Amino acid sequence: MAHHLQQMLATHPSPAANVNQEALLRCIEACFECAQTCTSCADACLGEQNLQMLVRCIRLNLGCADICGTTGRALTRQTEPDWTLLKQQVQACAEACRACGAECEKHAHHHDHCRVCAEACRMCEQACRQLLAA
């Protein structure tokens, strides 16, 4: 994704001012990647034997996937941005990733997909916080 994304940011007629473009690129990419990974983890959990223990994980995966997708798209829209609103959305996304990553971490030793998903959630949470700090 990074290749096209970098080109799209570079060719935008009115790039967001006062924003670290590197942090923005990393956050958009992490959001789309985390949306995919959480959708996948929810589905993989549904295929496991100890399904009952994974209910909270599935639930957080579904919410996190949704918020990451919306946040990735919101950050992609650079024409007439409303930064107060964007910050709230990025903060909500960081919080969703933190909660989902912590739950996935609990199942990481039993399920490799939860281990990978916990990693994707941590990376996205970090990318969100670095964008907020930039």
Added chain:
Amino acid sequence: MAHHLQQMLATHPSPAANVNQEALLRCIEACFECAQTCTSCADACLGEQNLQMLVRCIRLNLGCADICGTTGRALTRQTEPDWTLLKQQVQACAEACRACGAECEKHAHHHDHCRVCAEACRMCEQACRQLLAA
């Protein structure tokens, strides 16, 4: 929508505790309705002659539609809810509706779809704030 939505909330095996069910129902319904209306207003604006004046309106419509959809789905998920996260999402949604409704209001005298959309945004903002207060 209200009919099926009410039945779904009533038949849920673990309904969200400590939440005003009436305020929840109104907020979910308003979110889905506002998502549809904003998608429609962005599209109607694209069909207008004075398109250049409507860029900010289209931009806010697209973002608001996306956030309202995600918020409506997040509130729909009542199993293992994380209220800290949900509150952040509902606040972001209220802020998106406020910004989009204010912009649509500016074009309400020239475009009826903006007048209707401003109304849907205000109703959704209000429903979000009432849920946060409940």
Added chain:
Amino acid sequence: MAHHLQQMLATHPSPAANVNQEALLRCIEACFECAQTCTSCADACLGEQNLQMLVRCIRLNLGCADICGTTGRALTRQTEPDWTLLKQQVQACAEACRACGAECEKHAHHHDHCRVCAEACRMCEQACRQLLAA
């Protein structure tokens, strides 16, 4: 939803020609409603005791919710429509609703949320087929 939706269709600057507006309105409304109901049924199923028996139901609910949302938004966009593409999307949506409704129906006697969801799926499938026939 019907109230704002009807007004948005009526105030659009370039309404879709050669389309039965009544069938279009019903289909958009049914798509958004089914998206909400399927999201809710997946979540309610996650709260049930006999979770293992509901895996296929949850799986179809998640896919149906997603397709219904995308189809409802696609039909909402009336500027420069591509009917070949829209028809394919509405057919895929009808098929998703048929499959999800049939699975929900199997659990309707044990779970009221599956009964309500089966009804929403059937209504949406029917609205899709009536739009395709109109």
Added chain:
Amino acid sequence: MAHHLQQMLATHPSPAANVNQEALLRCIEACFECAQTCTSCADACLGEQNLQMLVRCIRLNLGCADICGTTGRALTRQTEPDWTLLKQQVQACAEACRACGAECEKHAHHHDHCRVCAEACRMCEQACRQLLAA
């Protein structure tokens, strides 16, 4: 994205049988990438001076972004897949990418973001057709 995606597919408890895993991976990745690129191109077009000429491009971008996202998530869900339905969705996605890519191509000489987006659309269309053929 490829890194996490590959791991998620490899660690799934019930991977889709009778499917070329390489073609599946490429198609999921292309769908998420095209969803991001089309969202970005619609937004970049909104920032251009000759906006009126880009209406059809924005319109197709918004629809293509939505369908690619839904298709990427549908292909991600490997538990209890319904291939008849998935094929219809992938076909609709290929058609959306074809239409959007062809329109973007028309503006490729004037707008670099349309050139990049046309490329992403063609890659996604191709990935969809290769998955259908595999």
